[in-house]
Amino acid sequence: MLHIGSEVGAALAAGTPVVALESTIFSELGLPEPANRECFRRVQAAVRAAGAVPALCGVLDGRAVVGANFAEAERLFSGAAKLGARDLAPAVAAGLAVGVTTVSATVTLAAAAGIEVFATGGIGGVHRGAAHSGDVSADLEALACHRVVVVSSGVKAFLDVALTFERLETLGVAVLGWRTDRFPAFYVRDGGPKLTSTVHDGTQVAAAVRAAAALGHPGGILVANPIPHEAELDAGTIAEAVSGAEAAARHDGFSGGDVTPAILAALAESTGAIVPANIALAESNAAVAAEIAAALVHHPEVGAGADH
Ligand code: PSU
Ligand code: MN
Numbered sequence: 001m002l003h004i005g006s007e008v009g010a011a012l013a014a015g016t017p018v019v020a021l022e023s024t025i026f027s028e029l030g031l032p033e034p035a036n037r038e039c040f041r042r043v044q045a046a047v048r049a050a051g052a053v054p055a056l057c058g059v060l061d062g063r064a065v066v067g068a069n070f071a072e073a074e075r076l077f078s079g080a081a082k083l084g085a086r087d088l089a090p091a092v093a094a095g096l097a098v099g100v101t102t103v104s105a106t107v108t109l110a111a112a113a114g115i116e117v118f119a120t121g122g123i124g125g126v127h128r129g130a131a132h133s134g135d136v137s138a139d140l141e142a143l144a145c146h147r148v149v150v151v152s153s154g155v156k157a158f159l160d161v162a163l164t165f166e167r168l169e170t171l172g173v174a175v176l177g178w179r180t181d182r183f184p185a186f187y188v189r190d191g192g193p194k195l196t197s198t199v200h201d202g203t204q205v206a207a208a209v210r211a212a213a214a215l216g217h218p219g220g221i222l223v224a225n226p227i228p229h230e231a232e233l234d235a236g237t238i239a240e241a242v243s244g245a246e247a248a249a250r251h252d253g254f255s256g257g258d259v260t261p262a263i264l265a266a267l268a269e270s271t272g273a274i275v276p277a278n279i280a281l282a283e284s285n286a287a288v289a290a291e292i293a294a295a296l297v298h299h300p301e302v303g304a305g306a307d308h
Contacts (some may be wrong), residue, residue, distance in 0.1 A: 001092050004113055005067025008055045012114055017052035017293035020066070020110035020118040020148070023076040023100040025282065026056075029261040030100075030121075031275060032268050036077055039279045043119070043286040050290030055115055057106045059083060062095030066113040076100055082257050084138045103150070104142035107220065111146035116209070116296055118150050119289035121282040122186050123222070124260060125155040125164030128246065135259060136167065144171035144219040149209060149296075151223045151289040153281040154184040154192055158242045158263050161185055165193045174221045176208060178288055184226035187233040187277050195224070202288075202295030209296060225288045231280035233273055241270040 004012070011018050024030050026040040040056070047054040056068040058076040068076055075098050083091055085104035101109065103123050110118050124137025143150055155164045165183055168175055175183065176199045183192030199205050208221055227233075245266035254262040268275050 001063060002109070002112055003063045003065050005055070005065065005069055005072075007053055007069075008067030008113075011053040015297050017290060017297045018055050018115050018117070019047045019052050019286065019289045019293050020055045020057055020106055020113075020115045021047075021286075022103055022106040022118075022120050023056060023058040023068075023079065024082055024102045025121055026077055027079050027100040029080070029082050030264060031278060032265065035268075035275045035279060039282055040073065040077070042279060042283040046283045046286040047119070047290045050287055050294060052290035052293045054286075055110070055113070057101050057109045059088070059091045059096050059099035059101065061097055062092055064088060064092055064109055066109050066115070082261065084257065085142050086138065102139065104138040107139075107142045107146050107148045107150060110148050116147070116149060117289045117293040118148050119282070119286045120150070120152050121278055121285065122154060122156040123150065123152045125159040125161075126167055127259065128158070128160045130160065130163065137260075140164070140167055140171055140173070143168070143173045143222060146220055147213070147218075148220045149205060149223060149289070149292055150220055151178075151225055151285045151292065153186050153227050153285060154224050155186065156260070156264075157186040157188075157238055158246055158267070161192050168222065171219070172217070173219055174208065174212065174217070176205060176221060176223050178223050178225040180224070180226050182226075184224050185235075186281070187227060187238045187274070188235045189226035189229070189232050191235060199223070202291035202293075203299070205292045206295040206299045210299065223288065223292065225281075225285050227277060227281040228284050231277050233271075233277050237271060237273075241267055241274065244270055
């Protein structure tokens, strides 16, 4: 039911650093064609350039795949079924042909496969208006209960960043700013709440992972890496695009798991600079994740990513 690809399996056995990748962001539910494939090409190149092996995750023919090969990746990129953590078991049991995994599902699979580091663009979180809709991404709960380091540029721009940050605290997820003391706001470097921990390299994150394991901390660590300076967008433009995209998704009556893809698609259409910025931050997060994975491998006493 859990299939670990041959390159990833060999890397894990040999102690080569591995970085897990979700597949939703590389499907058309995350980015429009052909930017989705371009994003994957750059993300996996960034992981490899830092000496780590990428492990693209998804569900294919009723198996949860960790480390999709080239042909499997191609199938995932055109996948239309979005799987969160709770959807994994039913999808596998039903023999689903193609399902792309979100952050929550991928973190679950990474933990099951013994992969300690995961990279994405932005995690899901508390949606604006959640007091009414109750829409809170399963990504947060997954971060709280699996010992996996997640590297993201904060949370997606259209969420309620302050409420998401509060929820991370409630859930006990440690948030480390990567060379920043502000929680990044996805397309914009600053703008988020003040952080209590800042790290400057992979070794410092590895030390935090080691401490978390030693102290019995049950869950993961979120490393918040701001979008690269040169790719950063204007906060005003983003605010406007986000309200437009949100209103469009609401008007079209999307609910549940369809909300996020609908807003992402509307955003991508609204402003030309959004997709390149999304790719740039995902690529940067991949490089940071690979550095952390390498630091963990070089400090083996840091402890394996066992679940509680
Ligand atoms: N952020 C992006 N692109 C994406 C996602 C987030 O920039 O494709 C995806 C991730 O897979 C994330 C999911 O886990 O959206 C969250 O969906 P929801 O809000 O339905 O939990
Ligand atoms: Mn949701």
